[in-house]
Amino acid sequence: MTEPxxxxxxxxxxxxxxxxxxxxxxxxxxxxxFDGWGYEEIAAPAVDYYALFERGMGHEEAxxxxxxxxxxxxxxxxxxxVTSAVARAAATLFAQVPRPLRLCYAASVFRQRPRSHAExxxxxxxxxxxxxxxxxxxxxxxxxxxxxxxxxxLGLGYRVTVxxxxxxxxxxxxxxxxxxxREDARSLVDTRDAAGLQxxxxxxxxxxxxRPAAPLARELARLSGKREVLEEAxxxxxxxxxxxxxxxxxxxxxxxxxxxxxxxxxxxxxxxVSGLDYYTxxxxxxxxxxxxxxxxxGGRYDELxxxxxxxxxxxxxxxxxxxxxxxxxRGGAFGARGAEEASxxxxxxxxxxxxxxxxxxxxxxxxxxxxx
Amino acid sequence: MLTIAIAKGRMQRxxxxxxxxxxxxxxxxxxxxRRLAVEDEEGRYRFxxxxxxxxxxxxEHGIADCGVVGRDVLLETEADVLQPLDLRIGCxxxxxxxxxxxxVEDASVLHVAxxxxxxxxxxxxxxGVPVEIIGLSGSVELAPVLGLADCIVDxxxxxxTLAENGLEVIETITESTARLxxxxxxxxxxxxxxxxxxxxxxxxxxxxKEES
Numbered sequence: 229m230t231e232p233x234x235x236x237x238x239x240x241x242x243x244x245x246x247x248x249x250x251x252x253x254x255x256x257x258x259x260x261x262f263d264g265w266g267y268e269e270i271a272a273p274a275v276d277y278y279a280l281f282e283r284g285m286g287h288e289e290a291x292x293x294x295x296x297x298x299x300x301x302x303x304x305x306x307x308x309x310v311t312s313a314v315a316r317a318a319a320t321l322f323a324q325v326p327r328p329l330r331l332c333y334a335a336s337v338f339r340q341r342p343r344s345h346a347e348x349x350x351x352x353x354x355x356x357x358x359x360x361x362x363x364x365x366x367x368x369x370x371x372x373x374x375x376x377x378x379x380x381x382l383g384l385g386y387r388v389t390v391x392x393x394x395x396x397x398x399x400x401x402x403x404x405x406x407x408x409x410r411e412d413a414r415s416l417v418d419t420r421d422a423a424g425l426q427x428x429x430x431x432x433x434x435x436x437x438x439r440p441a442a443p444l445a446r447e448l449a450r451l452s453g454k455r456e457v458l459e460e461a462x463x464x465x466x467x468x469x470x471x472x473x474x475x476x477x478x479x480x481x482x483x484x485x486x487x488x489x490x491x492x493x494x495x496x497x498x499x500x501v502s503g504l505d506y507y508t509x510x511x512x513x514x515x516x517x518x519x520x521x522x523x524x525x526g527g528r529y530d531e532l533x534x535x536x537x538x539x540x541x542x543x544x545x546x547x548x549x550x551x552x553x554x555x556x557x558r559g560g561a562f563g564a565r566g567a568e569e570a571s572x573x574x575x576x577x578x579x580x581x582x583x584x585x586x587x588x589x590x591x592x593x594x595x596x597x598x599x600x
Numbered sequence: 601m602l603t604i605a606i607a608k609g610r611m612q613r614x615x616x617x618x619x620x621x622x623x624x625x626x627x628x629x630x631x632x633x634r635r636l637a638v639e640d641e642e643g644r645y646r647f648x649x650x651x652x653x654x655x656x657x658x659x660e661h662g663i664a665d666c667g668v669v670g671r672d673v674l675l676e677t678e679a680d681v682l683q684p685l686d687l688r689i690g691c692x693x694x695x696x697x698x699x700x701x702x703x704v705e706d707a708s709v710l711h712v713a714x715x716x717x718x719x720x721x722x723x724x725x726x727x728g729v730p731v732e733i734i735g736l737s738g739s740v741e742l743a744p745v746l747g748l749a750d751c752i753v754d755x756x757x758x759x760x761t762l763a764e765n766g767l768e769v770i771e772t773i774t775e776s777t778a779r780l781x782x783x784x785x786x787x788x789x790x791x792x793x794x795x796x797x798x799x800x801x802x803x804x805x806x807x808x809k810e811e812s
Contacts, residue, residue: 343680345656345661346680387789403756419682420682420687420787421684421686451786515785519785520660520663521784521785522784
């Protein structure tokens, strides 16, 4: 039986016309912001060893990729992310290149299994940048502000939530949560189940109730807002140790956000606890008005390059071109401009030879010529 | 304006009654109409009424900012939504039920009829019991009676339907109540509106608990 060729595999699609033009315009605009900050474009292999992604993204995430075998039997994957390959290049190919490295990319990534019903696409185009070899608050802020500049350039109403991986991870360590308990607590915080989280710690009795970490851990699900959230967290948490350090780092970041007048678009969200096995410091998520799911995110991942030989600080973020373009296509000045088709002239000459000659000449002068 | 998706049927009345106590009121006229989308009296909320399993779909896509739906549905659909509130209505449990006298451990492969294939597979999978899951969309209690399945995994409220069909609960997989769910992006982008809704409903839930 022959398969009808009209079928398109699930999660795959065409882009054309207005949408294709707009996507190109968005990609160009975002890449030019990266360029403006001095980031160099890098293109990574579309197919790489599965082990790279397993190391780079963690087992759970890597498992969602399309996998197949190489001629020698080694497992390959269609890249489910770009960061893994960039981190490996930093640790190997660019080992001798002076730091910091500023790299950016526009690349399609592929995931066989979507994360949720809303993320039905299995091929999405990521626009991202990575700042490698530079730690500290300033590097974090550089990447956050690049994200803000990108979103402003596109004319999007946006909100960026910031958190620090050390808050939850530090609390879990202080409370000696084993792997299963840690995941239970993480999931309760992640879904903002405030009552469930209270019950969880209450049911753990002695070990969860009295330690200095407990008061903050119990409240994580509802701690999102501006500066006052950090103040409340710092009064709830024991000031010393990893948790206190993380909260103070977040506070320093927030001070700069305040100083440059971005508090309307930014928010502290201590309940954002996804991807915490991956990030080691700042974590942020990007939401834009008109999109029902987050359109990007990033953070600091100082342990990632260690997987490929040399540990060094790194921070970066990605923006989902598809999600952003979908919003821009529905309205706004950037969308209207980016989706517009440039006008095309016709040529008047009679004979085919003349027409091609005239067309070539006028195209040479920068005109857009459509024959016939 | 916030759009709230409400699961039609079993818990619709209770949900609207609870929201009413939280100050979100829909006129009788609007409720009695056959419209599937109605606004509250103050024009702050729009309600859409959809099948329970569709609530997470609307909320995940952000078409609805919030939703009211049972935990059973959230488990089965593996919905990626925030669940800030247990509404403590629509209490029931997902349970394994079979004809009286069936010994689960006697079966080499257990045939399980259910509307909850994922929950059922995860439950038996976690204890290594080989099962054949038979997905049905209704009248699940018939399956063991007619011999389609050895047992069922289904929602049990009072247990009356089970008893009338000669079935009994073997074990409870999990309890379920209605949850207020929120889209992840709406939670950030409409944080003020979502926050005040959660606070008001939370207060109504707690008051209801004190009274009962």
